[in-house]
Amino acid sequence: xEKKSNAFVRYVISFITVIVLALVDQYTKFLIVxxxxxxxxxxxIGDSVVLTQLHNTGAAWSSFSGKISFLLIIxxxxxxxxxxxxxxxxxxxKFKIARVFIVIILGGAxxxxxxxxxxGYVVDFIYFKIIHFPVFNFADICVTVSMFILVxxxxxxxxxxxxxxxxxxxxxxx
Numbered sequence: 001x002e003k004k005s006n007a008f009v010r011y012v013i014s015f016i017t018v019i020v021l022a023l024v025d026q027y028t029k030f031l032i033v034x035x036x037x038x039x040x041x042x043x044x045i046g047d048s049v050v051l052t053q054l055h056n057t058g059a060a061w062s063s064f065s066g067k068i069s070f071l072l073i074i075x076x077x078x079x080x081x082x083x084x085x086x087x088x089x090x091x092x093x094k095f096k097i098a099r100v101f102i103v104i105i106l107g108g109a110x111x112x113x114x115x116x117x118x119x120g121y122v123v124d125f126i127y128f129k130i131i132h133f134p135v136f137n138f139a140d141i142c143v144t145v146s147m148f149i150l151v152x153x154x155x156x157x158x159x160x161x162x163x164x165x166x167x168x169x170x171x172x173x174x
Contacts, residue, residue, distance in 0.1 A: 007091065014086070014103045021107025025139040026114060029123040036125070048130040055121040060140070068116055075113045082106055094162075098153055101146040108142025 032053050036042055041050040058065035059074075086102045089095045115122040124135040136144075154163075 010091070010099075014099070017103050018107045018110060021104060021142055022110040022114060022139075025108065025111030025137065025142070028138045029111075029115065029125070032125040033123060041127070041129075048128065050127050050129050051125050052127050052135060054124045054127075054135045055119075056124050056135075057121045060134070060144070068120055072113070072116055075109055075116070079106060079109055079113075082109075094158075098150060098158075101150045101153070104142045104146040105150070108139035108146070111139035111142070112137075 032051065036051055036053045038053045038055065041052045043050055056065075057068065059071055082102050082105060086099055089098060112122045122137065122139075124137045124140070126137060126141075127133070127135045
């Protein structure tokens with residue numbers, strides 16, 4: 001019973017973390033929308049980093065612009081896949097970090113999903129002007145950085161037998 005209880009607590013903490021991350025994302029976007037008109041730039045670090053409000057109807061780097069329905073479906077499918085992977089991963093110390101990054105990705109994905117559903121676009125606002133990097137937001141940081149680390153973990157930390165835990169018929173331990 002204790003193992004089931006630990007799993008339940010882990011799921012509740014993960015769910016709360018996803019919600020908190022999505023709320024942080026929404027709050028930062030609220031502050032930007034309230035305080036910075038679309039297209040205006042507010043310097044954060046000289047002319048290197050600025051805050052600006054941009055409406056993105058696409059995904060990363062404005063790919064799939066205007067394809068809101070497609071992006072909603074993809075976000076939901078990827079979220080379901082991540083939840084599946086999260087549940088399938090054994091409750092072992094070596095997988096704890098993977099779980100953390102799955103939760104962070106989900107928090108970011110839901111933050112941007114809320115924008116797409118509510119507004120029909122995503123509010124982006126962080127701009128590394130010095131290198132002309134595409135404008136992004138807190139949710140994008142959560143998704144991009146965590147996905148990069150998660151891919152790195154699966155390619156370089158976990159072994160092929162670890163993949164059996166997720167994609168094979170190995171029984172899960174909670």
